[in-house]
Amino acid sequence: MNGSTPQQMRRQFIEAAGQMTQTLGAGRVLGQVFTHIYFSRDPQSLDDLTRALGISKGSASMIVRQLEQWGALRKVWIKGERKDYYEALDHFGRILRRALLEVIGRKMEVGDHLLEEADARMQEAVARSNNDMADWSFLRERVGKIRAFRGRAQRLWDSSILKMLLK
């Protein structure tokens, strides 16, 4: 049977995590690297990663940096060793939070800016009271609903509940 030794089970987790992050659009090696380190008792070097996962050194380097920025990995110094070693942290809530903030936060900025600008321009247009009035007011109502939703989502994101429940 497969999975009947710790090593085999680790392999399965790594494989599953890789597929997960893959289909989630985060890249396969992201999940693989974190999971490998998370299920390793000793800190791991880039070399360990390339060997264990069959990935390139460049890939390992980039992914490790990203995971470190999200607070998912921590660099560990081992005396007498020139290599960098990494170990995994387990405050998943904080990690997820930072990752989401970077991945989707950045990508909403353009839209946010557009919403603000649109609002200003619509007020202008309404004040001018020229043609297109029906179109402008329709736009305005729709934009208003989006902004309201944005506001609620933002408040939820900032709320302490998330922070508490996700540890």
Added chain:
Amino acid sequence: MNGSTPQQMRRQFIEAAGQMTQTLGAGRVLGQVFTHIYFSRDPQSLDDLTRALGISKGSASMIVRQLEQWGALRKVWIKGERKDYYEALDHFGRILRRALLEVIGRKMEVGDHLLEEADARMQEAVARSNNDMADWSFLRERVGKIRAFRGRAQRLWDSSILKMLLK
């Protein structure tokens, strides 16, 4: 200046939404189609979509079905018309919820199953009390932390707070 007519502003929103869903990994036309319909006063047909957005009929058909399943669009019958027409709904919270459930929910099932299975197998192993004990207990502790987090995340997802705040 651009954006000085309702039409131009709509274009901007459609463009921005397209980029957003694109970089978020949901495909460009998803955002384009929903935004186009959301900012249209009249229900739109597949033909309208292909013309307004320059996308293929097949693309329009598939995307519209997906959006409809998520509750983002509703089919509207117009008497004397053979085409299907769609209008946008604005309960964004519900839409987002369903979309996330389908997109990420499915993709976590494999991992979930693996976690359950792992737990069972580890208990087995511990009961057998054979070799690898240190490895097994390490694995067990790490898996335990993941499962605990999964539990908290699940409870948060099911909580009423999300539903209330996201309307």
Added chain:
DNA sequence: TGATACGTTCAATATCAATTGAACGTTCGC
């Protein structure tokens, strides 16, 4: 009934992002 207008499907293709690996700069030991 035949002809037309639709919506759907899915294999082929185009597009985009993940991954590689060679080249480079730096640090460390000798």
Added chain:
DNA sequence: GCGAACGTTCAATTGATATTGAACGTATCA
């Protein structure tokens, strides 16, 4: 100072998946 061991970068490549469009089934109308 020299060579080896590392980590990093980025242009080229690969791989995944979004998108197309031709073929098809079905409903509608004359």
